[in-house]
Amino acid sequence: METTGMQWIKVALVEDDARVRGHLAKLIDDAPGYACVCQCGTAEEALVKIPAAAPDVVLMDIHLPNRSGIECAFRLRTALPALRILILTVYQDADVIFKALQAGASGYLLKRTSPAELLQAIAEVLRGGAPMTSEVARRVVESFRVRAPQPGAAAELSRREQEILELLARGYVNKEIGERLSIGVETVRTHLKHIYDKLHVSSRTEAVAKHLGIGLDRMRMG
Amino acid sequence: METTGMQWIKVALVEDDARVRGHLAKLIDDAPGYACVCQCGTAEEALVKIPAAAPDVVLMDIHLPNRSGIECAFRLRTALPALRILILTVYQDADVIFKALQAGASGYLLKRTSPAELLQAIAEVLRGGAPMTSEVARRVVESFRVRAPQPGAAAELSRREQEILELLARGYVNKEIGERLSIGVETVRTHLKHIYDKLHVSSRTEAVAKHLGIGLDRMRMG
DNA sequence: GGCGGCATCCCCCAAATGGGTGATTTTTGA
């Protein structure tokens, strides 16, 4: 209720499906205090039109022709650090979620979000919050969890083997590991063979991946 | 109430301030469908009484005499994996938040949360969600943010190079990477050389360590 | 005493890797 028009929340859309885009635009324009100032069907379009339109918030789809919405989000955030980006997508892959947040998204909603929740989320993100659909929040929180060592894994490694695995994970080559532990390279190699056996892997990189708790995620994105 | 009684949500409290504890207990018991089945003033008490009381959710304070609520949360989760733990505290430092989530907390609320929101959060966490106060959510989301390209350190990898680094981190050898991306092994090698140049490393394991390193700094606790 | 696990070292060999150089085509960006 200030004196200028700045109290309007200016929203931009990046969504390749024209029907969905039109539907969202109408939803936003019909809501009091909200205005849809920019509609884009591709990432390229967004990178040109959004800086000009200067919205407060962008609703960003992830599945776009050519570039993904994640890359688009990253470029927009780099160019316009004050811009808030809300992902609005069907993807609930942990991998996709993390990449989007890494790229600078401030929130992550699934497309089944109701119109009322969507408008609330837009307001919330401008208040400095981080609106997320509950599944997304759960995955995010779970990503922090410290993995308990399972019986078949690293718990079985001897003390020396664990030391060597630590150094492996820091990227040292066998010679450097030997120097640091004051043992010969051949000994390091022997320990490595035992580590591989116990972890059921066959290369140092695989061992490190397992050690750092990666391994099991099978996902991807365009 | 053998089989039908199970629809009650059983809540336990761990909170050293007796007044606050009593207040919370009353709030929960007064709410239809909720029952406070256990009240604890210390972590030690919680570790004994909570397994016996078998609640669905624990509301956990962080500031406790002797041990912290974070350690208590970790021990409870280890003993009772199905138990959901909701942190309810005044601390909103990023460090405390992350440690609590690492310890296995499923949600994190600040004490200024209203009674209605608190009851909602309890229900939400049992639906598999991860209720967080908006400031907490913001900090969590920001923790994912990738550092802006620094002058000298973070060289930017091309899209293909990032894909290859992803596969590296999963422990694939060059031939497998080539197959997965439908390119020749020589091309993979070329990309790897570029990655090493840009990251200032000289082996795949080092590259993976660097790539996963930022994640580690974020996740690792002292 | 013997047995197994651990730590230490040695050798051989095939495969994978890293590093250099060069080349073509497509995509991108200015």
Added chain:
DNA sequence: TCAAAAATCACCCATTTGGGGGATGCCGCC
């Protein structure tokens, strides 16, 4: 439009790595 960057592939060569042996000494444990 035009230069830069990215993506693709090729060849050579020294080093590293993985996997297979085998050997020695130490320690804890039944």
